[in-house]
Amino acid sequence: MIRKHSATLHGHRTSFTVEDVFWEELKAIADRRAMSLAALIAEIDDHRSEDANLSSSLRVYVLEWYRSGGEPPAAQ
Template identity: 70%
Template sequence: MIRKHSATLHGHRTSFSLEEPFWLELKAIAADRGIPLAALLSEIDDARSPESNLSSALRVHVLETMKAQIAEAAAGT
């Protein structure tokens, strides 16, 4: 199920829609990195292309992070 979330990025309130598994994974990524979720969201927002929307950029970030973790695990075995 898609849920609407709100965050303040660079002093501006914004909202985005994400499925719950993506939201939970973003929270886990922030926790693993030891940074606030808002800081992670800001990083992703800053890095996204102007043609991309924030919801899509967040999903892609989760996908790329998980792919990197799988590659790391495979290289370690």
């Protein structure tokens, strides 16, 4: 199921939509990296290209995380 989520990034509220499986994996990745989910989302947001939306960037991050064997992906 796809759901809308909200986060505060650098003092501003934003929302994004991701499927439950991506949301669960983002939480697991944040846990493995010993960081908060909000910090992980902010990091992904900081490194995404200007033409990429946050929802897509979150999905791509999860994919790249597993492709890289559990290492943070390079900036997108």
